[in-house]
Amino acid sequence: MVWNELAGMIVIGIGVAFDFLGCLGLLRLPDVYNRLQAGTKCVTFGTCGILLGVFLMQGFTPTGIKALVGIPFVLLTSPVGAHALAKGAHIFGVKLTDKTVVDHYAEDRGNKLTL
Amino acid sequence: MADTIYTISAFIALAAVITAGVRLIAGPTVADRVIALDVLTIITVSLIVYIARMSGRIIYVDVAMVYALISFVGVVAFARFLERGL
Numbered sequence: 001m002v003w004n005e006l007a008g009m010i011v012i013g014i015g016v017a018f019d020f021l022g023c024l025g026l027l028r029l030p031d032v033y034n035r036l037q038a039g040t041k042c043v044t045f046g047t048c049g050i051l052l053g054v055f056l057m058q059g060f061t062p063t064g065i066k067a068l069v070g071i072p073f074v075l076l077t078s079p080v081g082a083h084a085l086a087k088g089a090h091i092f093g094v095k096l097t098d099k100t101v102v103d104h105y106a107e108d109r110g111n112k113l114t115l
Numbered sequence: 116m117a118d119t120i121y122t123i124s125a126f127i128a129l130a131a132v133i134t135a136g137v138r139l140i141a142g143p144t145v146a147d148r149v150i151a152l153d154v155l156t157i158i159t160v161s162l163i164v165y166i167a168r169m170s171g172r173i174i175y176v177d178v179a180m181v182y183a184l185i186s187f188v189g190v191v192a193f194a195r196f197l198e199r200g201l
Contacts, residue, residue: 009120012165016124016131019158023134026154032146035138039154050161054168066176067164073180077187078157085153085190088197089146 008057015049018042031097032089040082047074121169128162149193156186 022042029035051067051074058064090105132155139151160183167175 005117009117012124013120015161016127019161020127020131020134023131023138023154023158026138026151027134032144032150035147036150039135039150040157043154043157047157047161051164054164057168063167063173063176066173066180070160070164070176070180070183073183074157074160077183078153081153081187081190081194084194085146085149085197088194089144091198092146094144094146 004056004059008053008055010053011056012050012053015046015051015053018046018049020046022046030099032094033086033096036082036086036089040078044074044078047078124165128158128165131158132162146197149190149197152193153186153190156182156189160186 019042022039025038025042026035029038048071051071054067055064058067091109096103135151135154135158139148139155142148142151160179163175163179163182167173167179
């Protein structure tokens with residue numbers, strides 16, 4: 001087995017594990033915002049890991065370069081979507097869990113309601 | 116050796132998709148379902164690239180890149196709809 005294939009397999013394995021753990025957090029956590037945090041962060045990292053692993057396997061071939069170009073797309077679009085979704089859910093009125101300590105965004109919105 | 120690792124990775128990814136699908140079906144609020152949909156689309160991007168590597172078809176990677184951008188537009192549209200701004 002060549003070294004780049006081995007390295008790609010290791011990185012792909014880490015990425016798949018992070019994908020699964022993020023989905024497990026999506027299932028287990030008690031709140032919309034906790035679920036959003038678990039799901040989006042872990043799954044973004046796992047997807048970037050799988051793309052990087054494919055790049056490591058392929059090297060500087062068209063497939064590898066395209067997989068490498070796909071990483072910034074996921075890294076830029078996924079947190080923006082998660083932030084918009086959290087703000088939308090908060091304005092929509094989704095309740096926080098009972099164990100919440102502080103909610104700064106509600107205090108800020110209490111001061112001025114201009115969106 | 117290599118095929119075994121590929122198969123195990125595919126099954127773990129299948130378990131992740133099923134777990135997110137359970138949340139998609141059972142989510143109490145609309146936001147839960149949209150989050151599950153977001154997670155499913157991001158996992159699908161990685162799976163498309165994985166399948167492109169396995170089957171040796173380069174054109175699938177283009178599909179994955181386009182799908183990442185389009186899913187972002189969909190999620191942002193849902194978020195704007197939730198905050199009544201669409």
